Amino acid sequence: MSAPLSSEGGRHGAGVALTSVLLVEDEQSIAEPFAQALTRNGFQPTIARTAAEALRLGRQEHPDIVLLDLTLPDGDGRDVCRELRRDSNVPIIMLTARGTVTDRVVGLELGADDYIVKPFATGEVISRIRAVLRRARVQAHGVEDAADAAELTVGDLRLDLPARRAWLGGRELDLTRKEHDLLARLMRDAGRVITRETLMSEVWDENWFGSTKTLDVHIAGLRRKLDDDPGSPRYIRTVRGVGFRFTAPEEAQP
Numbered sequence: 001m002s003a004p005l006s007s008e009g010g011r012h013g014a015g016v017a018l019t020s021v022l023l024v025e026d027e028q029s030i031a032e033p034f035a036q037a038l039t040r041n042g043f044q045p046t047i048a049r050t051a052a053e054a055l056r057l058g059r060q061e062h063p064d065i066v067l068l069d070l071t072l073p074d075g076d077g078r079d080v081c082r083e084l085r086r087d088s089n090v091p092i093i094m095l096t097a098r099g100t101v102t103d104r105v106v107g108l109e110l111g112a113d114d115y116i117v118k119p120f121a122t123g124e125v126i127s128r129i130r131a132v133l134r135r136a137r138v139q140a141h142g143v144e145d146a147a148d149a150a151e152l153t154v155g156d157l158r159l160d161l162p163a164r165r166a167w168l169g170g171r172e173l174d175l176t177r178k179e180h181d182l183l184a185r186l187m188r189d190a191g192r193v194i195t196r197e198t199l200m201s202e203v204w205d206e207n208w209f210g211s212t213k214t215l216d217v218h219i220a221g222l223r224r225k226l227d228d229d230p231g232s233p234r235y236i237r238t239v240r241g242v243g244f245r246f247t248a249p250e251e252a253q254p
């Protein structure tokens with residue numbers, strides 16, 4: 001028996017269930033601010049502070065993803081992972097202060113999908129959550145979900161994903177491959193902030209460790225082709241120190 005693996009609901013906008021995150025973490029100084037950050041990023045977190053609570057909530061609430069601390073007051077997170085895996089294919093990311101290769105291998109062998117070493121940056125964890133959910137969707141359905149399948153429209157900008165073509169008004173845009181990928185990624189989450197790290201890892205398929213100059217060059221190129229003024233953007237909005245937000249369809253001016 002498997003728990004249903006829902007899509008990353010929140011990204012489709014208002015009226016759709018948010019992606020639920022079961023955060024298993026006994027340290028309040030980590031759990032509380034991180035839960036708040038998850039909420040700000042459009043997730044719906046529930047905190048479990050013990051292994052027992054994690055198992056109960058994991059089975060009752062069918063979260064979309066589990067973030068699992070390894071050292072819990074009443075047990076080991078790896079046992080929780082093993083137990084959850086008995087009857088659920090929910091994606092699990094392990095959180096731990098331990099960073100040895102052995103721990104990582106054991107964690108992944110138990111069925112965890114990813115592994116993050118504390119202390120972590122919130123933005124990094126959120127981009128890893130999105131990446132794990134994306135992989136899980138692809139594994140469950142064999143393809144990216146339906147929202148990714150055909151066409152994206154915001155204002156007078158239209159993107160045909162399978163054909164890799166874009167139009168602004170009636171005019172077709174001449175986009176490079178990466179510009180197209182970047183635009184598609186931004187438009188898929190239109191209205192929501194996407195971090196620089198997420199864009200680097202998903203569009204360039206690289207872990208982000210340093211410069212994101214490549215990203216800035218491509219954003220500048222896209223803005224030019226979209227006639228988008230960075231000072232008062234219609235489409236691509238800079239969220240300083242975080243990333244970018246594409247205008248939501250409902251806020252686009254006609």
Ligand code: CA
Nearest residue numbers: 026069071072
């Ligand atoms: Ca702990």
